[in-house]
Amino acid sequence: MQTVIPRCIATSVTSVRLLSRHVSRLLAISVALTGFTQLAHGQDTATAITGARIITGLDQPAIQNGTLLFEQGRILAVGDADSVSLPDNTQIVDLSGKTIMPGLVNAHGHAGNVRGLENGHYSRANLIRQLRLYAAYGVTTVVSLGDDQEAGFVLRDEQNTPDLDRSRLFVAGPVLSASSAEQAVERVDATAAMSPDFIKIRVDDNLGRTPKMPPDVYRSFSQRASHHNIPLAVHAYYLEDSKAVVEAGADLLAHSVRDKAVDQEFINLLNETGVCYIPTLTREVSTFVYENEPDFFSDPFFLANAEPETLDALRSEERQRAIQNSASAQHYKIALQTAMDNLKRLSDGGATIAMGTDSGPPARFQGYFEHMEMWMMQDAGLSPDEIIRSATSQAAQCTFLRDVGSLQTGYWADFLVLEENPLNDINHTRSLEQVWIAGNPIIREGFPTGE
Numbered sequence: 001m002q003t004v005i006p007r008c009i010a011t012s013v014t015s016v017r018l019l020s021r022h023v024s025r026l027l028a029i030s031v032a033l034t035g036f037t038q039l040a041h042g043q044d045t046a047t048a049i050t051g052a053r054i055i056t057g058l059d060q061p062a063i064q065n066g067t068l069l070f071e072q073g074r075i076l077a078v079g080d081a082d083s084v085s086l087p088d089n090t091q092i093v094d095l096s097g098k099t100i101m102p103g104l105v106n107a108h109g110h111a112g113n114v115r116g117l118e119n120g121h122y123s124r125a126n127l128i129r130q131l132r133l134y135a136a137y138g139v140t141t142v143v144s145l146g147d148d149q150e151a152g153f154v155l156r157d158e159q160n161t162p163d164l165d166r167s168r169l170f171v172a173g174p175v176l177s178a179s180s181a182e183q184a185v186e187r188v189d190a191t192a193a194m195s196p197d198f199i200k201i202r203v204d205d206n207l208g209r210t211p212k213m214p215p216d217v218y219r220s221f222s223q224r225a226s227h228h229n230i231p232l233a234v235h236a237y238y239l240e241d242s243k244a245v246v247e248a249g250a251d252l253l254a255h256s257v258r259d260k261a262v263d264q265e266f267i268n269l270l271n272e273t274g275v276c277y278i279p280t281l282t283r284e285v286s287t288f289v290y291e292n293e294p295d296f297f298s299d300p301f302f303l304a305n306a307e308p309e310t311l312d313a314l315r316s317e318e319r320q321r322a323i324q325n326s327a328s329a330q331h332y333k334i335a336l337q338t339a340m341d342n343l344k345r346l347s348d349g350g351a352t353i354a355m356g357t358d359s360g361p362p363a364r365f366q367g368y369f370e371h372m373e374m375w376m377m378q379d380a381g382l383s384p385d386e387i388i389r390s391a392t393s394q395a396a397q398c399t400f401l402r403d404v405g406s407l408q409t410g411y412w413a414d415f416l417v418l419e420e421n422p423l424n425d426i427n428h429t430r431s432l433e434q435v436w437i438a439g440n441p442i443i444r445e446g447f448p449t450g451e
Contacts, residue, residue: 046071046087047439051096053421054078057392057406062423068100070413073162073438078407099421101388103140103414103437105395105405106370108233108254108278110360111144111169112152116310117362124151130366131155131166136305136444137367138435140414141168143399144360145233145254146175146200153194164438168404168414172198172233177213181220188224197400198252199225202235203245207328215244222249231400239266246275252398254356255280256339258332267349276398278356279343281376282369284336290314290363291323301430302368304444314363340380347382354398355391374426384426413439 047070054066056078067084069077077084086092111134112127113119134142144152148171156169173196178184188199201221205212218234222245225232231251236242238259246253246269256279257266270277293315296302313319323329347353355377359369370391377387396405403411417434435442 044072046076046090047093048084048086048090049093049095049100049415050081051094052098052100052417054407055099055101055388055423056408057102057389058408059389062099066100068407068413068415070439073164073413073440075407075409075411075413077409095417098433099418099423100407101416101418101422102392102406103404103416103435104138104355104370104391105141105143105399105401106134106139106356106359107143107252107276107354107395107399108145108280108356108358109134109139109142109366110147110358111142111366112149112360113147114360114362116307117313119362122147122149122151124155127151127155127169128166130360131169132442133305134167134367134370135165135435135437135442137370138416138429138432139167139367139370140416140435140437141170141396141401141404143170143197143356143395143401145172145198145358148173148196153196156197162438163440165440165442167437168412170197170399170401172196172200175200175202175235176221177202178217178221181216184217184220185224188221188228188230192228192230196230198233199228199230200233200235200254203241204235204237207237207331212241215248218245219248225249239263242266243269246270246273250275251400252354253277255283255358257342258284258335258339260338262342262345264349267346267351270346270351271349274352276352276354276394277346278354278398279339279373279377280356280358281336281339281343281380282364282373283358284332284339285372285376286361286364286369287332288323288326288329291320291329293320296368296372301371302365305367306365310363340376343377344381347386352394352398353377353382353386353390354395355387356395371429374429378426384423387426388422412437 049068052066054063054068063080065081067081069084111130112122115121152169152171156171159168173191173194176187178187201218203213203218222232226249233252233254234245234250235254236245239257242253242257243266297311355373357369357373359366374387374391393406404414407415414437416432419431419433420428422428435444
């Protein structure tokens with residue numbers, strides 16, 4: 001079977017033209033941000049972004065000459081410039097010629113545990129560092145589907161403020177497993193006491209290497225999660241397992257079907273239940289792409305926040321040989337094409353797609369991989385408009401979040417400013433110039449640090 005590598009991975013970006021353009025953009029951003037120094041976090045006066053094209057994230061045309069009005073972190077109005085009345089003393093930020101869109105919502109990420117390529121570093125400081133990294137790339141909301149510890153719950157509970165200067169975090173707690181239906185009930189009860197946003201389980205055999213969770217156990221997980229009114233997110237790989245967990249009451253499919261083509265029965269099942277589907281295409285990429293040095297190691301958009309020592313470790317000949325000789329890595333390389341084909345079939349069939357990446361584990365680069373995911377979704381055949389909605393309003397809807405994911409009255413003023421229009425080509429998300437969270441402009445230069 002021929003392996004097809006997506007265009008966004010195979011295309012080199014090392015030209016002098018692109019490097020020069022990136023430097024010029026950074027200078028322009030620096031100049032633009034100097035105009036925001038008077039905008040204190042949690043300010044008491046309204047701010048209006050004017051003159052820009054506004055993509056709301058909803059299923060409606062872009063506003064070509066729009067005004068976005070917000071105060072104390074919340075949107076007061078959004079619409080045509082002529083239709084939005086500005087209060088006295090409104091601070092005006094003229095962004096004529098730019099494009100505004102909602103901040104990206106990653107429906108499947110992870111945060112807090114990794115430094116470089118090493119696990120075991122979960123802490124408040126590392127969480128904040130990574131949430132600021134996500135924010136630097138315009139990922140303003142992260143749904144962490146597993147391995148969340150107490151510090152993550154504390155940060156989640158602190159973020160409902162107009163002073164926020166990092167991405168929003170939602171958490172699932174530990175990824176749950178059980179040896180019996182009775183034990184599943186006990187583990188859901190224990191996790192529910194932490195007030196998670198999701199319950200997360202795995203129904204997978206790791207390509208035949210580990211036992212798969214039995215149906216009576218995942219049904220018990222589903223029933224007990226419903227008892228606590230907590231959505232259930234399921235990691236699955238195979239088509240038949242994906243069907244079975246949806247029929248058992250799963251609320252979110254955290255990965256693509258990768259073993260075979262999806263059928264009409266599965267498409268109908270998702271449409272009838274409203275269960276959303278997260279492709280995580282970049283998860284597959286991460287399993288094999290480091291068998292050689294990836295082209296994106298030369299992408300200025302990536303390098304702006306990459307740690308050189310991590311890249312050096314991934315360039316190791318020993319590591320590259322191990323991946324080249326890994327049967328699972330080569331399997332996932334083929335599975336990626338199946339995942340991309342299935343994404344197009346499901347999207348065309350009306351299933352609701354939520355952008356998610358499974359970023360956060362080693363070598364799954366937070367922030368950059370969310371953009372790569374969207375570029376790959378376009379390679380799979382989705383339109384820029386479909387992709388933007390999947391990464392904003394649909395991702396928020398699918399993960400049961402309120403007040404984020406679209407630009408509308410009452411929602412948090414989490415938005416991005418781009419030089420180019422991503423509705424013309426989703427690759428234009430790399431023209432990201434500014435990120436605002438709760439109406440606060442975020443400093444994006446340099447590798448983020450914790451408190």
